[in-house]
Amino acid sequence: MANVPLPDRFKALLEQNQGLLGTVSRTLSTYGEILKENRLEFFPEYTDHGIDHITQVLATSEALITPEAFAADVLGSKDIAFYTLAVLLHDLGMHLSLAGFQQLLSGNYVPEPSQPLDEKPWPQLWQEYMHEAxxxxxxxxxxxFGDEHTYIDTPPLERPNDITNKHKLLIGEFIRRHHPRLAHEIALLGFPGAGTDRIVMAEDFTSRDRNMIGLIARSHGMDLRKALNELRRLSKVRTNPGKVLVPFWMVVLRIADYLQMDATRTSETTLRTRALASPFSMSEHAAHLSTLHVYWEGEDDPERIYVEAEPETSALFLKLQGLFESIQKELDTSWAVLGEVYGKSHPQLGIRFRRIDSNLSDPGFADSVSYVPDRFRFKTHGELIKLLIAPLYGDDPAFGVRELIQNAVDACREREHLEGDEYEGLVKISVYNEGKRTYFEITDNGRGMDAEEIRDFFLTAGASYRKSEHWARAYQDELGKSKIIRNGRFGIGALAAFLLGDYLEVTTRRVDTNYGFSFSTRLNQEGIEINKDHSLPIGTRIRINLYQIYASEDFWKDRYRTMRTYGKSHLLEWYTFLIPKLEIELFNNIHRYSISHDPMPNDENLKAWVEVKDPNYDRIIWTYDKKYRDIEVSCNGIILSSPDGFHKANFPIPKWFRHPSVRILDSENSLPLQLNRVSFSHLPVFTTELVRTIFKDYLSYILINPVGLEIAYQGLEKKNNVNSNYFRKEYVSEFSAVVWKKTGFLPLCIYSMIHKLEKDILYLIGLSDEFSIENEIVKSLPENISIVFRESFKGYGGDLFRRVDELIRKLHVGDLEEVFFNDELREEIASLGKVKSPKFVSFLQKAHQLLYSHLISSGTLNKFIFIRIISDKLYPIDSIFRDLIIEYLGDDIVIPYNLEDRKKKFPKAFKELAHFMARHQ
Incomplete structure (x- = not known):
């Protein structure tokens, strides 16, 4: 049988009422078995919370109470009974077993009547905790856990054998946070075990008595005044409800529990023989071992507790220093409460100590240790933040505009999630003159901020509201996934506003409050005064007094950034969605967007777009539609670009394709963006799949459409390295050229990756104006000959070589692929008097052996301007493209001219690429 001894004076008072003594003794015996076992299933690394701890708290409690309180005959048997059971309960929840924890989360462990303190049931608390974890x-x-890379998954409570030590520590942290509440509910319901079994506490007591006992136990983990407010709700009598001095015992318990700080609660052997995974547990054990002695009898100050400690590290020094400061704060509050409650009725009630001191505050302590006993850490100054902002954002005000737009749009999305479809989000930007000053102002009707968010996030560099538990509870589902799309992630957006000006005025009101706040600040301002304002609308307004260099109308009206495709976009145009709505006004004139709006997140009509599948993103789509060409990449409706438009977050697309317009929806912030959002910190994982879909779309276009003089796929690059004065019209690009064969065709880029000259000889032919692709020359080609047509031009073929001199030089050194010309061009070159190499004659002789002689015999030579034998070095080998070609076209990659023949030859391609082909029909 477990034995929990009572201090002598407590025991003497309790023995005055044998009925109470019997109830307390039975309860101590029953619950003492739990404490005796001291398993702490979810706290394998914690300090002692067993019978010894309860005994020491009771002994400390007796020692804390002043002799005057005992002598005044105000403490009765019921006081001791209630307090003893409260001490027994105060940490009992930490002895919960897995079976008991399962009962806790079953939804059936609910006190009747429920406590107003506990608005959330245990299953909801657990769900919210896992969201946070x-x-x-x-x-x-x-x-x-001792490992910053630990993966958090929900403990499989239904499979006890799969519960790991990590899961136990995770559950333990949840119980630790809520064990004061659990102590209260154990008093009302009993200690939970397997199934619905419970060990009921003090059955002889009424429900009201057990409620009081539970509240005393619970109070050690609550703000003392909040505990007193709950007591007022339960009883009209505040000083001694039910003839028990409840507020007094609340004070005694919290101080007595605090004072359990010496080495008796742990063991040095434990630290030496057990590898504690949790640094928190290690520090707790070490802190107790560092406390050598607690002196209760001060020679010169009888109301002082003196603690002697030898912390071996500065971390332990700071931990103990913080503990002593907390105890002093509790002592101050406790004495204030005792005076308020018992000052008139029971002035004798008090505790022996008002102060705590230690050798850590002695002047000579710093000289006695090998470390410096002080707190050292990196700090930032407002001026440093200002110095970092400019290089990060290139000292360009456009970034300030972008960050403010992001924050405003995020706030609107959050409010839309809370209020539903009836809400219409609106962001307004205006630049205007007022007196001698020019202001940039952005206003949104979004969710707004409260004082805590202003302090902890808006005014704190590097603190992102999105990463807070408040945000997680409101905007994440049960799996921890975001319910909304949000751009904010780094916590530096507000600072970027100082790129525009040095003085901010902010007004804001949160959606669920009756008043808002207003303040103004400079970046390095020491103190910021936050004022309440009941007249504010819901949302946020930020007004910035612009730097003088940004204060002219010309600066804002003429600031466009040139895009890669030679379009342009205004520096205020960062946002690409229609909802929330964005309105811009420049000096009383409405500014109209010059860029096209992207599909909304819920749009399903995406025929112009190709989707890239990746489970880490809500949606990734791309297009080559000219309508969206000016913007290459956007994420969650914000363009990823520097203000000049030429340094975007790009993907490694093969050179014969243009960069597509890519739109990314990323509610989980998976996209690896650099801090300034101009480019990627590393390529996203989906990059390979993006390239694959481009190749699939290109191949589908070729297979489903009739062949023409060139491949007219929108995504092909139109390379042109030649002075346009040489051309009558744009020639067929080498990127869109078609290789013609007797049995079919294929794009030049596919041909050059697969074929070698040993297998096939390819001729590049310039066309005269008289030639058409329907000419019989294609159908009459020999099997081993392939040709590529180029449209007509004047001059010497600048796309093949810059000038005749360069051609002759390459002929001499043998660098150029074999080339031969019709008579007219050959005579023109020869007349320059620079062709002296016998190699030129050998080219003509070799040409007669193949296509040249064929053209002469067919009488079609004069329809061609030049002929050139080219190799497979035109394109680099792309392994992704090559693998797809082999997968869908096989070994024989020649595409038949007839569509039905194509379907028969490439059934896999027509089946698996059908949704791509549908886009091009």
Whole structure:
């Protein structure tokens, strides 16, 4: 049988009522068995919370109470009974077993009547806790598990054998946070075990009595005044409800529990023989071992507790220093409460100590240790932040505009999620003169901010509201996935506003409040005054006094960025969605967008777009539609680009394709963006699949459409390295050229990747104006000959060589592929008097052996301007493209001229690429 001894004076008072003594003794015996076992299934690394701890708290409690309180005959048997059971309960929840925890989450462990303190049931608390845990940063993970890369998954409670030590530590942290509440509910419901079994506490007591006992136990983990407010709700009598001095015992318990800080609660052997995974547990054990002695009898100050400690590191020094400061704060609050509650009725009630001191505050302590006993850490100054902002964003005000737009749009999306379809989000930007000053102002009717968000996120560099538990509870589902699309992630957006000006005025009101806040600030301002304002509308307004260099109308009206495709976009145009709506006004004139709006996240009509599948993103789509060509990449409706438009986040697309217009929806912030959002920190994982879909779309276009003089696929690059004065019209690009054969055709880029000259000889032929692709020359080609047509031009063929001199030089050194010309061009070259090499004659002789003699015999030579034998070096080998060609076209890659023949020859391609082909029909 477990034995929990009572202090002498407590025991003497309790023995005055044998009925109460019997109830307390039975409860101590029953619950003492749990404490005696001291398993702490979810706290394998914690300090002692067993019978010894309860005994020490009771002993400390007796020692804390002043002799005057005992002598005044105000403490009765019922006081001792209630307090003893409260001490027994205060940490009992930490002894919960897995079976008990399962009962806790079953939804059936609910006190009747339910406590107003506990608005959320246990299953909801657990769900919210897991949401939070899955978002813990590296520092928190390291503190909990000793590894910042620990993966958090929901413990499989239904499979006990699969519960790991990590799961136990995770559950333990949840119980630790809520064990004061659990102590209260154990008093009302009993200690939960397997199934619905419970060990009921003090059955002889009424429900109201158990509620009081539970509240005393619970109060050690609550703000003392909040506990007193709950007491007022339960009883009209505040000083001694039910003839028990409840507020007094609340004070005694919290101080007595705090004072359990010496080495008796842990063991040095434990630290030496057990590898503690949690740095938090290690520090707790070490802190207890560092506390050598607690002196209760001060020679010169009887109301002072003196602690002697020898912390071996500065971290332990700071931990103990913080503990002592917390105890002093509790002592101050406790004495204030005792005076308020018992000052008139029971002035004798008090605790022996008002102060705590330690050798850590002695002047000579710093000289006695090998470390510097002080807190050292990196700090930032407002001026440093200002210095970092400019290089990060290129000192360009357009970035400030972008960041403010992002924040405003995010706020509107959050409010839309809360209020539904009836809400219409609106962001307004205006640049205007007022007196001698020019202002940039952005207003949104989004969710707004409260004082806590202003302090902890808006005004704190590097603190992102999106990463907070408040945001997670409101905008994440049960799996920890975001319910909305949000751009904010780094917590530096507000700072970028100082790229525009040095003075900000902010007004904001959160959607669920009756008043808002207003303030103004400079970047390095020491103190910011936040004022309440009941007249504000819901949303946020930021007004910036612009730097003088940005204050002219010409600056804002003429600031366009040139895009890669030689279009242009205004520096205020960062946002690409229609909803929330964005309105821009420049000096009283409405500014109209010059870019096309992207499909909305819920749009299903995406015929012009190709989707790239990736489970880490909500949607990835791309297009070659000219309508969207000016913007290459956007994420969540914000363009990824520098203000000049030429340094975008690009994907490694093969050179014969233009970069597509890519649109990314990323609610989980998976896209690896650099801090300034101009480019990627590394290529996204979906890059390969993006390139594959481009190749599939291109191949589908070729297979489903009739062949023409060139491949007219919109995504092909139109390369032109020649002075346009040489041409009558744009020639067929080498990227869109078609290789013609007797049995079919194929794009030059596909041909050059697969074929070698040993297998086939390819001729590049310039066409005269008299030639058409229907000419019989194609159908009459020999099997081993392939030709590529180029449209007519004047001059010497600048796309093949810059000038005749260069041609002759290459002929001499043998660098150029074999070339031969019709008589007219050959005579023109010869007349320059520069063709002296016998190699030129050998080319003509070799040509007669193949196509040249064929053209002469057929009488069609004069229809061609030049003929050139080219190799397969025109394109680099792309392994992704090559693999797709082999997969869908096989070994014989020649595409028949007839569509039905294509379907028969390439059935896999027509089946698996059908949705791509549908786009081009």
């Amino acid at each position: 899955k978002r813990w940063d590296g520092a928190k993970l390291h503190q909990m």
